[in-house]
Amino acid sequence: QVQLVQSGAEVKKPGASVKVSCKASGYTFTGYYMHWVRQAPGQGLEWMGWINPNSGGTNYAQRFQGRVTMTRDTSISTAYMELSRLRSDDAAVYYCARDLSPIQEQLRYYFDYWGQGTLVTVSS
Amino acid sequence: EIVLTQSPATLSLSPGERATLSCRASQSVSSYLAWYQQKPGQAPRLLIYDASNRATGIPARFSGSGSGTDFTLTISSLEPEDFAVYYCQQRSSWPPWTFGQGTKVEIK
Numbered sequence: 001q002v003q004l005v006q007s008g009a010e011v012k013k014p015g016a017s018v019k020v021s022c023k024a025s026g027y028t029f030t031g032y033y034m035h036w037v038r039q040a041p042g043q044g045l046e047w048m049g050w051i052n053p054n055s056g057g058t059n060y061a062q063r064f065q066g067r068v069t070m071t072r073d074t075s076i077s078t079a080y081m082e083l084s085r086l087r088s089d090d091a092a093v094y095y096c097a098r099d100l101s102p103i104q105e106q107l108r109y110y111f112d113y114w115g116q117g118t119l120v121t122v123s124s
Numbered sequence: 125e126i127v128l129t130q131s132p133a134t135l136s137l138s139p140g141e142r143a144t145l146s147c148r149a150s151q152s153v154s155s156y157l158a159w160y161q162q163k164p165g166q167a168p169r170l171l172i173y174d175a176s177n178r179a180t181g182i183p184a185r186f187s188g189s190g191s192g193t194d195f196t197l198t199i200s201s202l203e204p205e206d207f208a209v210y211y212c213q214q215r216s217s218w219p220p221w222t223f224g225q226g227t228k229v230e231i232k
């Protein structure tokens with residue numbers, strides 16, 4: 001069965017960086033785009049960007065441009081999201097989520113499998 | 125940026141009742157709309173995509189309808205496990221892909 005398992009909770013100081021991992025199993029990792037979505041405490045959901053695990057290509061939401069970097073390691077079926085210059089309003093649960101459609105088809109931007117989430121706390 | 129407005133914010137119903145949730149877009153998103161269910165401490169779960177297509181494994185009591193700017197998620201008969209927060213999401217207009225603020229379905 002498809003599983004996305006994320007790394008554990010992080011506590012960071014303002015201005016620092018955080019890197020969250022997402023290990024995929026149960027399907028061909030390079031066969032589906034991976035998205036990252038975050039959710040601030042008690043708030044709604046915010047799409048951050050995607051990575052093509054096959055090519056390494058990325059596309060980021062404009063508001064995160066210059067601060068976010070999405071990478072992958074195909075040898076261990078793991079995607080990563082690094083967010084730099086953290087601010088207090090970056091405190092959130094960060095999710096990886098698989099795109100609904102295989103890479104050879106059109107990106108759907110719907111998310112059918114999600115990781116369990118990684119809580120990032122930003123505090124001085 | 126397309127804004128999705130969900131109503132009501134909270135829906136208080138009893139098991140067995142019908143739930144009707146609304147999502148209105150600030151401009152047309154055609155049929156490019158999804159619905160997700162989220163329970164406390166869990167990740168969202170895809171229910172409906174392209175306005176009316178049920179995702180794999182989703183029970184038939186969940187249905188979606190609408191196009192353009194007005195969409196509805198209907199749960200025909202609420203089961204105890206259906207009490208949760210529901211979000212709509214559009215993938216029509218870039219950037220970015222946006223979510224509604226959620227509707228909480230609570231036990232009356």
